[in-house]
Amino acid sequence: MSPRTTLLACLAAATLAPAARADVNIYSYRQPELINPVLEAFTEATGIKTNVAFLSKGMVERLQAEGTRSPADIILTTDISRLAEAVAAGVTQPVESKVLNENIPAAFRDPGLNWFGVTTRARIVYASRDRVDPAEVTTYEDLADPKWKGRICTRSGTHSYTLALVAAMLHHHGEDQTRSWLEGVKANLARKPQGNDRAQVKAIWAGECDISLGNTYYMGQMLADEEQKAWAESINVLFPSFEGGGTHVNVSGVAMTSAAPNREDALAFMEFLASQQAQEIYASEVFEYPVAPGTTPSDLVASWGSFVPDDVNLMDLAGRRGDALRLVEEVDFDG
Numbered sequence: 133m134s135p136r137t138t139l140l141a142c143l144a145a146a147t148l149a150p151a152a153r154a155d156v157n158i159y160s161y162r163q164p165e166l167i168n169p170v171l172e173a174f175t176e177a178t179g180i181k182t183n184v185a186f187l188s189k190g191m192v193e194r195l196q197a198e199g200t201r202s203p204a205d206i207i208l209t210t211d212i213s214r215l216a217e218a219v220a221a222g223v224t225q226p227v228e229s230k231v232l233n234e235n236i237p238a239a240f241r242d243p244g245l246n247w248f249g250v251t252t253r254a255r256i257v258y259a260s261r262d263r264v265d266p267a268e269v270t271t272y273e274d275l276a277d278p279k280w281k282g283r284i285c286t287r288s289g290t291h292s293y294t295l296a297l298v299a300a301m302l303h304h305h306g307e308d309q310t311r312s313w314l315e316g317v318k319a320n321l322a323r324k325p326q327g328n329d330r331a332q333v334k335a336i337w338a339g340e341c342d343i344s345l346g347n348t349y350y351m352g353q354m355l356a357d358e359e360q361k362a363w364a365e366s367i368n369v370l371f372p373s374f375e376g377g378g379t380h381v382n383v384s385g386v387a388m389t390s391a392a393p394n395r396e397d398a399l400a401f402m403e404f405l406a407s408q409q410a411q412e413i414y415a416s417e418v419f420e421y422p423v424a425p426g427t428t429p430s431d432l433v434a435s436w437g438s439f440v441p442d443d444v445n446l447m448d449l450a451g452r453r454g455d456a457l458r459l460v461e462e463v464d465f466d467g
Contacts, residue, residue, distance in 0.1 A: 161209040195223040205398035215247040216450035235406035249383030251420035257370040276316025285341035289465030299452035337366040352419025371439035378442035
């Protein structure tokens with residue numbers, strides 16, 4: 133049975149109908165194509181239907197406004213800062229589960245058990261196959277080298293993916309060096325920050341720039357898309373590291389809302405995401421890195437190469453988000 137999925141993208145006024153028995157209501161910052169395969173498998177395995185409101189912003193504010201009347205059971209989102217924001221706002225609740233604790237390593241779950249990371253992704257460099265020697269980019273710090281002047285494309289500096297990377301740079305190098313790095317990268321931009329990660333790859337393909345930052349899973353999505361396949365085939369995937377650190381990784385995660393009206397079914401959904409079946413779907417169909425013990429990336433993802441993940445604590449990154457945003461704005465990165 134396919135899940136009953138309500139696509140309400142970015143509509144702040146949209147509301148989910150009160151859940152019938154054996155439904156799970158989900159607020160998601162994740163795109164439909166990234167979660168539908170797992171939703172379908174969950175419903176087929178359990179008979180529990182799902183309703184999803186796909187949002188682009190304002191999830192925490194919406195949950196706060198709805199209060200105890202909220203129909204939402206589950207939050208699905210990318211980025212540790214968004215998970216931490218939800219916890220700090222009091223719109224999640226702790227979840228005690230042997231399944232979750234056994235299948236999700238401690239490094240990828242909230243110490244207070246309010247959120248659980250279900251996949252990871254690396255923040256990588258997309259580099260033109262024709263115009264960039266892969267040996268030219270080995271660290272994130274390299275991106276500030278003047279040799280890249282006019283050759284870098286990127287999305288907005290205020291996007292959560294960028295802010296997480298800047299937060300990690302703060303962790304490794306402190307404020308002064310991070311500010312200098314941001315200024316150096318800005319000076320090397322071929323155009324003002326714009327678009328999403330895939331838009332940067334299209335720009336490389338079109339010759340507008342030579343390198344960009346992006347998440348690993350977008351490469352898999354582009355290769356699976358007839359129009360975007362040519363973009364993906366024009367680049368190499370490079371895994372830079374921080375000087376003295378590893379490759380930047382972030383999580384996609386799940387949390388149960390504080391007002392969840394269908395707690396039992398919501399818990400079943402969370403535990404399913406940590407199952408071998410769901411983890412393999414994330415690996416093979418969404419092109420992310422699974423976190424459960426005994427699971428491995430898909431052959432396609434593995435073919436891009438291996439890397440050593442940075443060992444910065446995810447909650448440390450979340451705690452530095454405010455400083456990261458301040459620095460991005462101070463250097464007028466998007467200007």
